[in-house]
Amino acid sequence: xxxxxxxxxxxxxxxxxxxxxxxxxxxxxxxxxxxxxxxxxxxxxxxxxxxxxxxxxxxxxxxxxxxxxxxxxxxxxxxxxxxxxxxxxxxxxxxxxxxxxxxxxxxxxxxxxxxxxxxxxxxxxxxxxxxxxxx
Numbered sequence: 001x002x003x004x005x006x007x008x009x010x011x012x013x014x015x016x017x018x019x020x021x022x023x024x025x026x027x028x029x030x031x032x033x034x035x036x037x038x039x040x041x042x043x044x045x046x047x048x049x050x051x052x053x054x055x056x057x058x059x060x061x062x063x064x065x066x067x068x069x070x071x072x073x074x075x076x077x078x079x080x081x082x083x084x085x086x087x088x089x090x091x092x093x094x095x096x097x098x099x100x101x102x103x104x105x106x107x108x109x110x111x112x113x114x115x116x117x118x119x120x121x122x123x124x125x126x127x128x129x130x131x132x133x134x135x
Contacts, residue, residue, distance in 0.1 A: 002033075005029075009049060010048070013054060018071055024077050028120070031117055032045070035124040041061060041129055041132050042064060044059070045058065055069075058128060063128060063130070064131060065085050065130040065131065066081075066082055067079065067080065067128070072108055076108050076109050079109075081123075083105035085104075085127075087126055087127050088107070089104055107120075
């Protein structure tokens with residue numbers, strides 16, 4: 001984990017995740033924070049809890065759509081985007097068979113898979129700048 005978790009409630013949430021999914025979820029968290037810092041127009045990221053899940057927002061610029069992280073019922077973990085956006089459908093159009101999708105709301109991962117960070121950083125940047133692209 002590159003970025004410390006300053007909020008004790010969020011830290012406790014990550015600590016409560018299943019041991020097999022925690023490394024992947026923390027890697028996605030680091031990727032979200034790194035991508036936000038490198039993406040023009042995003043501004044400060046707020047890390048909070050929504051529905052008991054770590055969530056990432058752009059409160060100052062309002063440039064992005066919320067990203068959430070959570071374990072899944074199937075034993076893996078997922079990166080969630082707002083289901084009423086085109087974030088995941090746009091990503092799936094570029095990578096139709098590279099990932100396991102849950103409709104228009106999530107990308108699922110298994111604990112044993114390597115995360116394709118380059119591809120996922122594109123998805124995260126798209127989510128964090130979603131409102132900049134809309135008229």
